[in-house]
Amino acid sequence: MRLTKAFFDGTTEEIARRLIGAMLVHESEQGLTSGRIVETEAYLAEADPASHSARGQTPRNAAMFGRAGHAYVYFIYGMYECMNVVTGPVGRGEAVLIRALEPKEGVPLMLRRRGIDSVENLCTGPGKLTIAMGITRALNGTSLFRGPLRLTPADSSSADPKMNILASARVGVSTGQDLPLRFRLSENRFVSRSQ
DNA sequence: GGAATGATGTACT
């Protein structure tokens, strides 16, 4: 199924839920890798102190204020990169952090990038999945409709009936912990470790 | 098993 503009209708929370089950695909010179999204977190513009957009636009977070369906990739803790899907509209500053993937295509390449030999912890966290997928800040601001990094919505006709989505507090934030903006597949072994 | 720790760019006090 092809990504359309209508995918970004509704609130960022709704889009964060809708992203569960969608496929993320990256084509690089090294090869193609893909995974099914099993965990997301919504970051809002209003009343969300944990959001990067909370204190206005800076060069670092500019992509978060860009168009829906584009990537916001940022560098954190001096070591890791995290990937978000901007949910727009332009100037608003809302996005959904991709926190975990169930690896699908290009697993050997992902294992090589991560320097491990088990698929178990390959993409179970936002910093891990960007390494495995080869996602860097070079992709910041790029379109997820076309380009090397693409998003493919879940095919609703083949939706897994056991696909229960749980909502809970976000991970690693010190403010806004009362907001249930983290979404994950229940009973999926590829969600991130920290609960 | 769980807690503490180090790696360290970017933004802000």
Add this chain to the structure above:
DNA sequence: GTACATCATTCCG
């Protein structure tokens, strides 16, 4: 100087 949308490693018990 401090905090941060993290992770791997080390040190406990």
